[in-house]
Amino acid sequence: AQSVTQLGSHVSVSEGALVLLRCNYSSSVPPYLFWYVQYPNQGLQLLLKYTSAATLVKGINGFEAEFKKSETSFHLTKPSAHMSDAAEYFCAVSGVEYGNKLVFGAGTILRVKS
Amino acid sequence: EAQVTQNPRYLITVTGKKLTVTCSQNMNHEYMSWYRQDPGLGLRQIYYSMNVEVTDKGDVPEGYKVSRKEKRNFPLILESPSPNQTSLYFCASWQGGSSYEQYFGPGTRLTVT
Numbered sequence: 001a002q003s004v005t006q007l008g009s010h011v012s013v014s015e016g017a018l019v020l021l022r023c024n025y026s027s028s029v030p031p032y033l034f035w036y037v038q039y040p041n042q043g044l045q046l047l048l049k050y051t052s053a054a055t056l057v058k059g060i061n062g063f064e065a066e067f068k069k070s071e072t073s074f075h076l077t078k079p080s081a082h083m084s085d086a087a088e089y090f091c092a093v094s095g096v097e098y099g100n101k102l103v104f105g106a107g108t109i110l111r112v113k114s
Numbered sequence: 115e116a117q118v119t120q121n122p123r124y125l126i127t128v129t130g131k132k133l134t135v136t137c138s139q140n141m142n143h144e145y146m147s148w149y150r151q152d153p154g155l156g157l158r159q160i161y162y163s164m165n166v167e168v169t170d171k172g173d174v175p176e177g178y179k180v181s182r183k184e185k186r187n188f189p190l191i192l193e194s195p196s197p198n199q200t201s202l203y204f205c206a207s208w209q210g211g212s213s214y215e216q217y218f219g220p221g222t223r224l225t226v227t
Contacts, residue, residue, distance in 0.1 A: 009154065032214040043204065044157075044218040051214075090156060094214035101172065102147075102206070102216050104156035 004093050006105035014113050019063075019078040021108050023091030026072065031095035033074040034102070035065055038088045047089075050074060061085070086112045116141045118219035120205050126225045127195055135190045135222050137205030143217075144210045146188040147172070148180065151202040151221075160203075163188055164210070195226040 007022040025031060033050040048059025055067045065076045074091060091105040118139045127133055139146065147162035149172075159172030163182040177199055179191040188207075192199060205219040 004156075034215070036218075043220040046215065049215055092157075094216075101159050101162070102157075102214065104149075104158070106154055106156045 004091055004103055004105040006089075006091050006108050008108055009106065010109045010111065012111040012113060013081045015083055016080050019076070019081045019085065019110065021076040021089050021091075021110065023065075023074045023076065023105060024072055025074065025091075025093045027093065027095070027097050029095070029097060030067070030069055031093040031098060033065075033067060034092045034094070035059065035063070035074075035076050036090045036092060038090065038107075040087070044090070047076070081110075081112045083112050083114065086110055116217070118205055118207055118217050120203075120219040120222050122222060123220060124223050126227065128227055129196055130194050133192050133195060133224075135192075135203060135205075135224070137188045137190065137219060138186050139188075139205075139207040139217070140186065141207060141209075141217065142185065143207035144185075146182065146205065146207045147216070148178070148188070148190045149204045149206065150174065150199075151204060157204065160190070195224075197226050200224060200226050 003026050005024045035047040036044040037047050038044050047063050048057045050057050050067045058064045063078045088107050088109045090107050092102050094102045121136045148160040149157040151157045158174050160178050161180040163169045203222045206216040208216040
C-alpha cells in the first residue's frame with residue numbers, strides 16, 4: 001500500500017532556529033504532495049502543495065518544501081521559527097496511485113522554545 | 115466565502131444512540147470525504163463520494179454510513195456509536211480531475227461514553 005512517513009512525532013526548536021520537518025512517500029510515479037498545519041483546537045489549513053511544477057514550493061507563513069524524486073521526499077522548512085509556528089503539521093499525498101484518497105502521514109508536533 | 119461547514123462542532127453521546135454529523139460545501143465540488151483523526155495515526159479516510167448517489171469505502175468504514183443525495187451535502191451517520199468511535203472528524207471536498215487539493219471543514223469532536 002502506498003504510504004507517507006513523517007520522521008519524528010515531536011520536533012522542538014528554539015525561536016529563530018531553522019525548522020525542518022521530514023516527509024517521505026512511497027510511489028512509483030511522482031504524486032501530488034501537500035503540507036497541512038493544524039493549530040490547537042482548529043481545523044486543517046493548507047500550507048503548500050506540489051503538483052509537478054517547480055520542485056521548490058513556497059507556501060504561507062514563510063514555509064517552503066522541496067520535492068526530491070530521487071529521495072522520494074518532500075521536507076518542509078522555515079529559516080527562522082516563530083512562536084506562532086507551534087502546531088501539528090501533516091504531510092499528505094494523492095494522485096493516481098492513491099486512488100481518490102488523500103493519504104496522510106501521522107503528523108509532527110512542532111514545539112517552539114523561547 | 116468558499117467553505118466546508120460541519121455540525122455539530124462538539125458532541126457527547128452514549129453508546130448505541132444513533133447520531134448524524136452534517137457536512138455541507140458551497141464550492142460545487144464533485145468529491146467529498148470523511149476522515150477521522152486520532153493521535154499518532156494522522157487522518158484516515160472513512161468514506162468518500164464521487165458524485166450524487168455514488169459513494170465508496172475508505173480505510174476505516176466499519177460502524178459508519180454515509181449518503182449523498184445532494185451535491186453539496188454529505189452527512190456521516192453512526193447507527194450505533196461505540197466508545198472506539200470517539201475521535202475528531204473532518205469533512206472535506208475537492209473538485210477532482212487533476213485537482214487533488216482538498217478543503218476541510220472545522221472538525222467535529224465526538225465523545226461516546
